[in-house]
Amino acid sequence: MTILDIDERQLQVAAVEVTAQSIIFDMADGRRIEAPLWWYPRLQAASAQQRAAWTILPFGDAVGWEEIDEYISAKALIIGGAAPGAVPPAQAAE
Template sequence: MAILEIDDRHLQVSGVEVNRDTLVFTMADGRRIEAPLWWYPRLEASSSTQRQQWKILPFGDAVGWEEIDEYISAKALIIGGAAPGAVPPAEAAE
């Protein structure tokens, strides 16, 4: 079994984009990490105004949306995987 080790220096977030379908973190080194918005049900259910009210947290490796109580780390996006309770759109339509 391999263990993914990520140097914290590579986890610094410099910007965030949230659109109708996608969450994107822009990293300080220029990389962009993207995840489907349905992975984060609270963020997906929020208004476009709430989605734009993000804040990079003090260590620089995570982003928070205080009003909707959502906090996502860069490591979570890199590793991948939906938040508890997330339902893929195809399953939600059934």
């Protein structure tokens, strides 16, 4: 059996894009990692200006939006880590 081991050097974020539906991390090695925006309710509720005010955190493997107190690691996007309280759109419509 093989187990995926993520090397921390593979987690370096180069840039971030937040669209109406997604959050996308452009990684230093050329990959793009995308997750649905509903996974992160605070980011989803933020204004376009707040969403654009991201910074790469000191170790380079996570991004923060200080004004809305949201911090997302590259590893969370890779393994599918939705924030607590995240509700899928179909479920939220019920």
